[in-house]
Amino acid sequence: MSKQKTVSWREVRAKRATHGDAVARHVARMENEERAYRLREIREEQGITQKDLAERMELTQPTISALESGDLNRAGLSTLTAYVEALGGTIEVTATFGDRKLTLSSGD
Numbered sequence: 001m002s003k004q005k006t007v008s009w010r011e012v013r014a015k016r017a018t019h020g021d022a023v024a025r026h027v028a029r030m031e032n033e034e035r036a037y038r039l040r041e042i043r044e045e046q047g048i049t050q051k052d053l054a055e056r057m058e059l060t061q062p063t064i065s066a067l068e069s070g071d072l073n074r075a076g077l078s079t080l081t082a083y084v085e086a087l088g089g090t091i092e093v094t095a096t097f098g099d100r101k102l103t104l105s106s107g108d
Contacts, residue, residue, distance in 0.1 A: 033070035040068040042087055056086040 043053060050064040057064075059079070067075055067083060075083075081091045093105040 029070065032072050036068050036070045036072050039083065039087075042089070043068075046087060048087070053083070053086055057082045 043050075050068070051061045054061045054064045057079075059082075063079075064083075067079070072080065077091075077093065084091045091105065092103060095102045095104055
């Protein structure tokens, strides 16, 4: 019986090409899903169902489900604002230009 050769992670990675664009898209998708999940957590902590929230926002439950599944980039700012405000929160929109930030909209 022969002993299997141990291969380092570095050797495995060297044989497999990375596709920077694909990785960046995957990371962005995961970040969107995480943000959407956090919104869902807040809704659930308040004991509000998707149906209840949809009624408050005058939307459909499937629309709320899509938002909470990571579809945040496809949602309009007004929809996101309505979602957050229906849960008692506020939204702030900030434009970033290098090291400069400009608040465009604030819930204050």
